[in-house]
Amino acid sequence: MLQGSRSWVFPTHPAILSTGVVGGPFEKKGNLASDFDQFYDDLWMGQDTYEKANRTLIEDAVQIALDKQSLQKSDVQFFLTGDLINQITPSSFAARTNGIPYFGLFGACSTSMEGLALSAFLVNYHGAQHVVTGASSHNSATERQFRYPTEYGGQKPPTAQWTVTGAGFAVIGEGKSVTAPAPRVTSATIGKVMDMGLKDPFNMGGAMAPAAADTIAGHFQDLGRDPSYYDLIITGDLAKIGRRTAVEMLKEKGYNFPDHQFKDCGLLIYGENQPVQSGASGPGCSATVLYGHLLNEMKKGTYKRILVVATGALLSPLTFQQGETIPCIAHAVSIEYM
Amino acid sequence: MGKSPKTPEQKKYEQLEKQYETKRPLLKNVLKAFFVGGFFCLIGQVITYIFIYFFNFTEQTAGNPTVATMVFISMLLTGFGVYDHIGQFAGAGSAVPVTGFGNSVISAAIEHKTEGYVLGVGGNIFKLAGSVIVFGVFSAFIVALIKTILIQLGVI
Amino acid sequence: MNKKRIIIVPLTILVLIGCANKQDGNDSKIALMKKTDPPPIELVDNPETDSYGHAIKREISKMKELYDVAVIQGKEETLVVYKVKHLQRFHMKKIEKKMDRYLEDKYPDEDFILSSDYKIFLETIRLKEKLKKGSIPKKDAEKKFQDIVKLQKEKT
Amino acid sequence: MLAMFFWAFTVGGIICVIGQLLFDVAKLTPAHTLSLLVVAGAVFSGFGLYEPLIDFAGAGATIPITSFGNALVNGAMQESQEHGIVGVLTGMFEVTSSGISSAIIFGFIGALLFKPKG
Numbered sequence: 001m002l003q004g005s006r007s008w009v010f011p012t013h014p015a016i017l018s019t020g021v022v023g024g025p026f027e028k029k030g031n032l033a034s035d036f037d038q039f040y041d042d043l044w045m046g047q048d049t050y051e052k053a054n055r056t057l058i059e060d061a062v063q064i065a066l067d068k069q070s071l072q073k074s075d076v077q078f079f080l081t082g083d084l085i086n087q088i089t090p091s092s093f094a095a096r097t098n099g100i101p102y103f104g105l106f107g108a109c110s111t112s113m114e115g116l117a118l119s120a121f122l123v124n125y126h127g128a129q130h131v132v133t134g135a136s137s138h139n140s141a142t143e144r145q146f147r148y149p150t151e152y153g154g155q156k157p158p159t160a161q162w163t164v165t166g167a168g169f170a171v172i173g174e175g176k177s178v179t180a181p182a183p184r185v186t187s188a189t190i191g192k193v194m195d196m197g198l199k200d201p202f203n204m205g206g207a208m209a210p211a212a213a214d215t216i217a218g219h220f221q222d223l224g225r226d227p228s229y230y231d232l233i234i235t236g237d238l239a240k241i242g243r244r245t246a247v248e249m250l251k252e253k254g255y256n257f258p259d260h261q262f263k264d265c266g267l268l269i270y271g272e273n274q275p276v277q278s279g280a281s282g283p284g285c286s287a288t289v290l291y292g293h294l295l296n297e298m299k300k301g302t303y304k305r306i307l308v309v310a311t312g313a314l315l316s317p318l319t320f321q322q323g324e325t326i327p328c329i330a331h332a333v334s335i336e337y338m
Numbered sequence: 339m340g341k342s343p344k345t346p347e348q349k350k351y352e353q354l355e356k357q358y359e360t361k362r363p364l365l366k367n368v369l370k371a372f373f374v375g376g377f378f379c380l381i382g383q384v385i386t387y388i389f390i391y392f393f394n395f396t397e398q399t400a401g402n403p404t405v406a407t408m409v410f411i412s413m414l415l416t417g418f419g420v421y422d423h424i425g426q427f428a429g430a431g432s433a434v435p436v437t438g439f440g441n442s443v444i445s446a447a448i449e450h451k452t453e454g455y456v457l458g459v460g461g462n463i464f465k466l467a468g469s470v471i472v473f474g475v476f477s478a479f480i481v482a483l484i485k486t487i488l489i490q491l492g493v494i
Numbered sequence: 495m496n497k498k499r500i501i502i503v504p505l506t507i508l509v510l511i512g513c514a515n516k517q518d519g520n521d522s523k524i525a526l527m528k529k530t531d532p533p534p535i536e537l538v539d540n541p542e543t544d545s546y547g548h549a550i551k552r553e554i555s556k557m558k559e560l561y562d563v564a565v566i567q568g569k570e571e572t573l574v575v576y577k578v579k580h581l582q583r584f585h586m587k588k589i590e591k592k593m594d595r596y597l598e599d600k601y602p603d604e605d606f607i608l609s610s611d612y613k614i615f616l617e618t619i620r621l622k623e624k625l626k627k628g629s630i631p632k633k634d635a636e637k638k639f640q641d642i643v644k645l646q647k648e649k650t
Numbered sequence: 651m652l653a654m655f656f657w658a659f660t661v662g663g664i665i666c667v668i669g670q671l672l673f674d675v676a677k678l679t680p681a682h683t684l685s686l687l688v689v690a691g692a693v694f695s696g697f698g699l700y701e702p703l704i705d706f707a708g709a710g711a712t713i714p715i716t717s718f719g720n721a722l723v724n725g726a727m728q729e730s731q732e733h734g735i736v737g738v739l740t741g742m743f744e745v746t747s748s749g750i751s752s753a754i755i756f757g758f759i760g761a762l763l764f765k766p767k768g
Contacts, residue, residue: 043767043768044765048452049452050452050766050768051452139768140766140768144449144766148445148466149445149446149448149449149450149465149466149766150422150445150449150766150767150768151416151417151419151421151422151441151444151445151448151449151766151767152422152425152441152442152445152446152449152466153416153421153422153423153424153425153426153428153432153433153438153441153445154422154425154426154433154680155367155425155426155428155429155430155433155673155680156426157360157362157674158360158361158362158363159359159360195348196347196348196351196352196355197344197345197348197349197351197352198352198355200677203359206355206358206359209355210351240360241355241358241359241360244358245354245355245358248354248358249354275426278360362674364674364675367670367673367674368667368670368671368674371663371666371667371669371670372663372664372666372667372670373663374666375662375663375665375666375667375669375714376658376659376660376662376663376666376710377659378662378713379658379659379661379662379663379707379709379710379713379714380655380658380659380662380709381709382658382662382708382709382710382712382713383654383655383658383659383708383709383710384655385709386708386709386712387612387651390612390613390616391616394645395613396611396612396613396614396645396646396648397611397612397613397708398611398648399648400613401712401748402748403748404709404712404713405712405713405748405749405752406748406749406752408713409749409752409753409756410752410756412756413756413757413759413760416760416764417760417763417764418764418767419766419767419768429669429670429673429674430666430667430668430669430670430672430673430683431663431666431669431670433669433680433683433684434665434666434669434683434684434687434714434715434716435662435666435713435714435715436713436714436715436717436718436749437713438684438715439684439715439718439749439753440752440753440756440757442680443753443754443756443757444753444756444757444760444761445766446757447757447758447760447761448760448761448764448765448766449766450761451761451765455761459757459758459761463754463757463758466680466681467753469681469684469685470681470684470685470688470715470718471750472685473685473686473688473689474685474688474689474691474692474718474719474722475722475742477688477689477692477693477719478692478695478719478722478723478725478726478742479726479738479739479742480692481692481693481695481696481723482696482722482723482726482727482730482738482742483735483738484696485696485723485727485730486726486727486730486734486735486737486738487735489730490734490735528651580653580654580657580706583702583705583706584702584703584705584706585702586702586705587701587702612651
């Protein structure tokens with residue numbers, strides 16, 4: 001149901017039934033290793049290209065999520081996902097493997113919440129019983145797609161971010177199918193594309209912060225809520241620079257957050273001593289942190305209501321080389337444990 | 339080319355963002371570039387003397403085998419996955435010496451192996467180094483042309 | 495682990511090269527390091543009348559930009575090799591020109607080959623040591639001298 | 651010889667510092683920076699300033715990418731002395747072939763031997 005200018009409220013409270021979270025070797029050394037279901041110790045994941053490795057991540061994460069609910073692929077009506085590689089081929093090829101009717105999404109690093117919002121909408125309005133959604137990224141495949149060959153010795157500035165190797169997928173089911181408390185999607189706010197004229201592809205966080213701030217403010221306005229409604233506002237991959245900037249922008253709009261109430265997935269996933277510069281990024285970043293760590297914390301009772309704001313920088317290597325600025329987007333999904 | 343003037347809103351945001359942006363550690367980067375870059379050149383000098391001392395090369399002719407040796411070292415460092423870490427540490431210190439040129443060629447070759455030897459390796463090997471060759475050749479052409487004309491006119 | 499391997503491999507190569515070295519005399523070992531001040535070699539047929547190697551060595555050594563001079567007087571041409579003080583190396587071309595003019599003025603009938611190349615200097619010392627040890631007959635020395643001259647003329 | 655090592659280190663280091671400043675202060679990409687340095691090398695060579703620097707600093711001047719521009723100009727000039735203007739076109743790679751050919755050869759061998767480590 002549309003509320004305000006761009007928010008959906010889901011009266012039937014579609015539930016996140018199960019999740020599958022898979023990571024690479026670098027994530028295994030990170031802070032949230034215990035929240036992953038499976039790791040690969042090799043970036044190649046037994047494949048002969050990094051693109052196939054990305055596909056493997058998706059296939060594994062989907063399978064794990066289905067297995068946890070003992071669902072067959074035929075029980076799932078739709079598969080909504082996307083990634084960063086050329087024409088989202090890893091996602092499409094993974095959809096070829098699992099044979100589930102498929103919507104390919106592209107919202108760069110915001111794909112995870114784009115998918116979750118759409119899935120909740122589908123399930124809420126009886127478009128589907130079960131939907132699998134999520135997002136993935138692979139560090140080396142992304143490096144070579146957007147930047148340089150992985151072995152090239154270019155120096156990354158401290159504003160750069162590290163693309164997560166990982167996939168996080170969830171099975172979304174009808175709210176009435178579970179009576180016990182579960183993480184449920186209650187509302188979502190769709191972002192608009194914002195462009196503040198930044199051009200530095202090594203400073204994504206700084207470019208994406210306005211989109212995050214705009215969507216968060218839009219969410220509060222549409223639903224008539226204020227920050228105290230949520231235990232945690234968590235952004236996708238703003239990292240150090242973007243997070244500070246977004247907090248400041250929200251302050252200007254009259255929304256104040258204490259530090260512990262406004263976190264960023266890109267700052268949670270890796271340890272202090274891992275050389276990730278500003279923080280983590282990639283569609284896999286918000287997907288693995290939400291479907292792994294955050295839902296586990298909700299089950300433990302740490303958080304009751306969270307607002308997940310996945311941010312995406314909608315650039316391509318081509319637009320950057322042609323001197324275009326970086327347009328950005330953010331989608332917010334509110335998840336409540338009830 | 340997307341050169342539309344910035345709106346006041348964009349300008350204001352840019353200022354805000356600047357405050358929170360992590361600055362590049364200029365002094366540290368410069369020092370690291372100096373020492374690592376100097377070290378690469380020192381290695382080059384050692385190799386030059388090895389060629390002079392043990393092989394039949396003069397100072398004039400030792401340059402070519404030295405460059406080839408440096409590129410060979412660069413291949414090993416790139417292949418074993420070390421050069422990208424050196425590059426992150428040293429910045430221009432490892433990009434400017436000829437080993438950096440080698441690294442840009444070799445890393446592209448290794449990376450695009452998955453697309454096959456002809457289209458992948460062959461087609462992409464100069465993906466990064468190509469611009470250096472193009473601008474080197476073209477500027478050298480202009481410089482040499484001007485100089486030749488001046489010499490033929492008897493100016494110099 | 496990789497890093498260690500990368501250091502060890504070139505080191506081993508260096509050591510192997512070092513061991514394989516031919517038996518150089520004391521002077522040639524240090525020829526690149528410091529001043530050796532070798533006496534001139536004269537390969538002329540009748541030294542009593544034609545010898546001027548010593549004179550050239552004495553005169554050239556007076557140039558304040560240089561710190562080491564070696565001379566080989568062959569049958570037809572005379573090779574003058576010199577080392578330039580480091581801070582004067584910017585002006586190598588000028589020094590060579592100056593020397594050339596001086597020698598042409600003073601010995602108009604002789605052909606001179608000038609070189610500041612370390613390699614040529616090294617080979618000159620090696621030839622000198624061989625002659626001293628007597629391990630090389632005089633007519634082979636002339637051939638060896640021609641080899642050095644040829645080496646000097648090689649470009650890049 | 652020891653002086654040579656010292657100056658090779660210092661001059662080479664300084665050229666790299668110029669590159670680092672182009673990275674960090676002028677915010678150029680590596681490709682722009684290196685292209686600029688090569689052009690600078692060619693221009694210096696045109697004024698006859700690069701050869702004295704090589705005499706002075708040895709590998710400190712030949713190892714940085716600037717020497718590539720210098721070598722291209724030298725090759726072109728050598729040929730132009732023999733063949734005039736046409737030589738400028740044909741002689742370009744006379745001197746520099748080693749850097750490019752070794753990069754191609756080792757690049758290809760590298761592709762045969764290695765996989766990217768990520």
